[in-house]
Amino acid sequence: MDKIEWIKKRAQELWESKGRPPEREQECWDQAVQEFEAGTSEDERGPVMPDPEVDVTASGHRSKEV
Secondary structure (H helix, E strand, C coil): CCHHHHHHHHHHHHHHHCCCCHHHHHHHHHHHHHHHHHCCCHHHHCCCCCCCCEEECCCCCEEECC
């Protein structure tokens, strides 16, 4: 399983375990990234990837695309 697939799967597990609260999607994604990074070396990790489902607006605030 590649990096993004692992993070997606883990973020989904975390989010579901919290009762699927929409306001905690980014938190679960961030936690999955941290868990991935903690379990791999820097060379294996590569660059940190943002949640592909989240868009950063011009104001710098993150908002979920609809």
